Amino acid sequence: MRQPLLVALLAGATTAFGFAPFDLFPVPFATLGVLFALWRRAATSRGAAWLGFTWGIGCFLAGVSWVYVSLHDVGGMVMPLAVAATLAFCAVLAVFPALAGYLYRRVATRLLAIGGAAQTGPRLNAPAAPVYWDILLLAGVWVLTEWLRGWVLTGFPWLAIGYSQTPPSPLAGYAPIIGVFGISLLVAGVSSWLTFAWRKPLAWIAVAAIFIGGQALRGVEWTQPVGEPVTVSLLQGNIPQSLKWVPGNLPLSMNTYAQLAAEHPAQLVVLPETAIPLLFDQIPRDLLRRFAAAGDVLIGSAVRSPDGGYTNGAIALTPELQMQHYSKVHLVPYGEYVPPGFAWFFGLVNIPMSNFRPGPPNQKPLAAAGQRVMPNICYEDLFGEEILAGLPEATLLINLSNTAWFGDSLAQPQHLQIARMRALETGRPMLRATNTGMTAAIDPHGRVIAVLPPFVADALTVSVRGYAGSTPFSRVGNRAAVLLAALACLPALLAGQRRRRMLR
The missing domain is CATH 3.60.110.10 (Carbon-nitrogen hydrolase)
Structure with a gap:
């Protein structure tokens, strides 16, 4: 387990390069793909949670370490306490990708028979979910937990993945419609599709359509x-x-x-x-x-x-x-x-x-x-x-x-x-x-x-x-993105229920 945790930590830290001032907007597609691949190989839900937590620690330590500057350099807090407070703050933020990993692995293992412990379970002649449903589940749980991070305990959605897609990213065109969390859904969806379905022509067609559509929407004058x-x-x-x-x-x-x-x-x-x-x-x-x-x-x-x-x-x-x-x-x-x-x-x-x-x-x-x-x-x-x-x-x-x-x-x-x-x-x-x-x-x-x-x-x-x-977003706010994320999870949940009925 140590090697996957190290990979998750490095992938999380690398994610910070997708945000300003580096603005390497393709980076989060790759680093999320690494995390999703690790989740799919995790043997247990708890293992997936630790992978998500470690990824989050890497991401937030690299991306919001300025909390230490506020506490120590400006606020005058003694260095050991400032370090501890910064680590604790990043650990709280890392709980949310950990929750995403736990939820995904639990559904994928117990309901869909995809990867991990499900491969050793009984009666595997029951059909597993199609890979597309698994992809939608990954994107859905990611965005739902990211949205929760912006709400729980007054919220702190700093470094939400969607922020990495400001111009010149083509996905910026979707912001007036579905907002930052909707863009997070697209990033997570594209990342999981290219990670697990890159050999399927439909995946490339869908990804191309998303980027071309976003670029076209950038030219729309909503106001x-x-x-x-x-x-x-x-x-x-x-x-x-x-x-x-x-x-x-x-x-x-x-x-x-x-x-x-x-x-x-x-x-x-x-x-x-x-x-x-x-x-x-x-x-x-x-x-x-x-x-x-x-x-x-x-x-x-x-x-x-x-x-x-x-x-x-x-x-x-x-x-x-x-x-x-x-x-x-x-x-x-x-x-x-x-x-x-x-x-x-x-x-x-x-x-x-x-x-x-x-x-x-x-x-x-x-x-x-x-x-x-x-x-x-x-x-x-x-x-x-x-x-x-x-x-x-x-x-x-x-x-x-x-x-x-x-x-x-x-x-x-x-x-x-x-x-x-x-x-x-x-x-x-x-x-x-x-x-x-x-x-x-x-x-x-x-x-x-x-x-x-x-x-x-x-x-x-x-x-x-x-x-x-x-704009459409100004009328409905985050409700559209949250609803889309919930709907993305729905096919996997329905497929899981169908599989459980077949196993009875």
């Missing part, structure tokens, strides 16, 4: 531009996290962003999450007027609640300082709020301004610069279905992030790739204003039209048009 172009300046102050929250350094943040706003006037000026390390009612009014000297402003800031708490959010201001407010809904556990029983965690790491209150669901877009702007804060754009709350009214999506927490790591390009998927799914431009990078403008087809280098104090000024209309 339409509306109104006149507006100029937007996205400010990137590049204030290190180690300096931002030192009381004596408050003028550094204030002067940096005031100067950037003055040097890059626009109809809409956007400052990132917690650009000024104060509650919004503590920010001097004259500073806000400087930000809004040329037009409207959108600023990420904490806002005091009437009950004495505070929310993380975005405030839209006119030059007359008329205010609209969006409150962040999906908070970061351990960073923005304390899960029950984990208050001790904040004694191990330095996290300023934590314990936020979540905002109400289904908030409406903010009016700014003639657009209907739907903000999302930090990793809220990781949850595609939640972005839909502001649609179809929103004409423009804007992400405000304080990426200084992640240092110089893979998190920055990975987060940009996630934002590209949201633009594809919704058919809306996505603008990103970040503290240290990657500040960028993305068109409705998921293409980066402009981006600032990370770790520089600068502004990105772009001309954008709002978009109206709805």
Whole structure:
């Protein structure tokens, strides 16, 4: 068993090359194929689970090791605890591919008589399931467990396989229809078909049709531009996290962003999450007027609640300082709020301004610069279905992030790739204003039209048009992908029931 586990570990680690910044989108097809082949050869469901877990450890250690940077380099957690916390975090994420392996092997062994222990079972004269049903089962259980990872314990669908297929992958064309989890279903399906049915002409025909169809769909205009172009300046102050929250350094943040706003006037000026390390009612009014000297402003800031708490959010201001407010809904556990029983965690790491209150669901877009702007804060754009709350009214999506927490790591390009998927799914431009990078403008087809280098104090000024209309995904969300994944499992389950009746 040791050699298959090593192969699974290496395959999982290699999967990270399929995501940004490497963008080798064919890689996940191969590495998933390796995992699926190992699952098919596993003798038991428990063995398949360990293979899935090991693959997940490799994938997440390689892909989200920036958690260590957040905890140790930025948060000040001592190294042994930061290493242990990072390993524990990756282990929790690896449970989901382990669950996929367990479910697949259990069905394949007990119901379909495919591979593993089923080959030594009694009465094997009963017909096994066709290989195509087995392929569908693999893809279905993979996506169902990946979707669960985006939901259980508030969810963390980072490195969902579908994210690897942003442009130039032909499969990006399916994003406006079935979203990131639907693309994961296609990747898993293609991978299993090429692994187990590569000698069958039908497999190659099906795979070719999927890629040709995706490429054709990339040219479809699901939404339409509306109104006149507006100029937007996205400010990137590049204030290190180690300096931002030192009381004596408050003028550094204030002067940096005031100067950037003055040097890059626009109809809409956007400052990132917690650009000024104060509650919004503590920010001097004259500073806000400087930000809004040329037009409207959108600023990420904490806002005091009437009950004495505070929310993380975005405030839209006119030059007359008329205010609209969006409150962040999906908070970061351990960073923005304390899960029950984990208050001790904040004694191990330095996290300023934590314990936020979540905002109400289904908030409406903010009016700014003639657009209907739907903000999302930090990793809220990781949850595609939640972005839909502001649609179809929103004409423009804007992400405000304080990426200084992640240092110089893979998190920055990975987060940009996630934002590209949201633009594809919704058919809306996505603008990103970040503290240290990657500040960028993305068109409705998921293409980066402009981006600032990370770790520089600068502004990105772009001309954008709002978009109206709805993509199929914006109408149904993840329901389509989850339903397709469940239907993919159905033929195998029905075949298994038929086989069990024949064995009686």
